[in-house]
Amino acid sequence: MQKKIKKVIIPAAGWGTRFLPLTKVVHKELIPVLNKPIIHFLVEEAVASGIEEIILVISPRKLEILKYFNVNSELEHQLKKSGKIEFLHKVKETNSLAKISIAIQNEQLGLGHAIFSAADLIDNEPFGVILGDDLIKSKVPALKQLMEVYYRTGNSVLGVQSIPKKDISKYGVMNPKNQLDALKNEFAIKGAVEKPKPEEAPSDKAILGRYIFTPELMPLLRTLKPGVGNEINVVDAFEPLMKMGQEIIAFTFKGTRYDLGSMEGFVKANIDYALEDELINETILNHIKTKY
Numbered sequence: 001m002q003k004k005i006k007k008v009i010i011p012a013a014g015w016g017t018r019f020l021p022l023t024k025v026v027h028k029e030l031i032p033v034l035n036k037p038i039i040h041f042l043v044e045e046a047v048a049s050g051i052e053e054i055i056l057v058i059s060p061r062k063l064e065i066l067k068y069f070n071v072n073s074e075l076e077h078q079l080k081k082s083g084k085i086e087f088l089h090k091v092k093e094t095n096s097l098a099k100i101s102i103a104i105q106n107e108q109l110g111l112g113h114a115i116f117s118a119a120d121l122i123d124n125e126p127f128g129v130i131l132g133d134d135l136i137k138s139k140v141p142a143l144k145q146l147m148e149v150y151y152r153t154g155n156s157v158l159g160v161q162s163i164p165k166k167d168i169s170k171y172g173v174m175n176p177k178n179q180l181d182a183l184k185n186e187f188a189i190k191g192a193v194e195k196p197k198p199e200e201a202p203s204d205k206a207i208l209g210r211y212i213f214t215p216e217l218m219p220l221l222r223t224l225k226p227g228v229g230n231e232i233n234v235v236d237a238f239e240p241l242m243k244m245g246q247e248i249i250a251f252t253f254k255g256t257r258y259d260l261g262s263m264e265g266f267v268k269a270n271i272d273y274a275l276e277d278e279l280i281n282e283t284i285l286n287h288i289k290t291k292y
């Protein structure tokens with residue numbers, strides 16, 4: 001019987017440079033898909049997966065993200081007074097989504113460093129990681145799909161999908177134990193390469209922002225030296241983890257993944273969510289059909 005996964009770490013300390021100039025004043029995680037900021041979707045996914053506590057890793061300059069999850073009494077009072085009950089519920093929902101904790105990352109030294117910044121809030125327990133650049137729309141929440149693999153196998157699990165060769169250099173890429181395994185939707189890896197050149201990528205399966213780690217990962221992160229991009233990369237902990245006798249499983253989750261690290265991904269997400277929103281879908285579809 002595996003230990004229960006109760007906590008998820010969401011790194012949210014970066015500068016959001018790809019969205020400048022907007023991110024000069026709006027934190028990347030607060031940019032919306034329709035009327036909800038990215039961070040809301042990520043927390044919802046964690047909660048729908050059965051997670052009890054969300055640890056946001058933020059920099060001291062991003063404390064405002066917390067405001068989104070805190071009570072705004074003045075706004076609630078106004079909405080109540082003017083009888084806007086539907087909006088009041090929407091606002092209240094954001095205060096009660098989950099238990100939110102924060103960990104401060106003073107310097108942005110890479111994903112491995114961001115995860116390690118939450119070490120004090122993780123006991124000797126398995127935990128999940130959700131990255132804000134990857135929004136995943138699926139029937140079963142993506143994190144939950146990974147958690148099921150963990151509960152069945154007891155191994156660390158990486159959420160992967162196939163990525164076209166031209167884009168592979170943006171990601172951590174799986175090296176399957178056996179090349180044929182890369183055709184399966186679940187396989188053990190012998191390693192992973194961070195942001196390889198297309199011709200050097202060991203497969204087309206890239207990690208897309210969802211991870212489950214066994215408790216042994218945290219102490220290993222402390223020992224890592226900067227690697228690719230001069231960053232402390234979490235993939236560099238995989239080899240030492242496997243040397244300890246652990247398997248790492250790459251699992252192809254089901255769902256549509258939007259790359260919210262890119263403008264195209266953001267626009268696609270907004271279009272798809274709009275076309276599924278019963279209040280606005282007809283108007284948007286008509287607009288697209290008549291204009292293009």
Ligand code: G1P
Pocket residue numbers: 111131133134170171172173194195206207208209233234235261
């Ligand atoms: C990070 C990870 C990379 C992973 C990617 C998923 O890269 O280092 O292994 O594939 O997220 O979005 P970043 O996008 O932070 O450069």
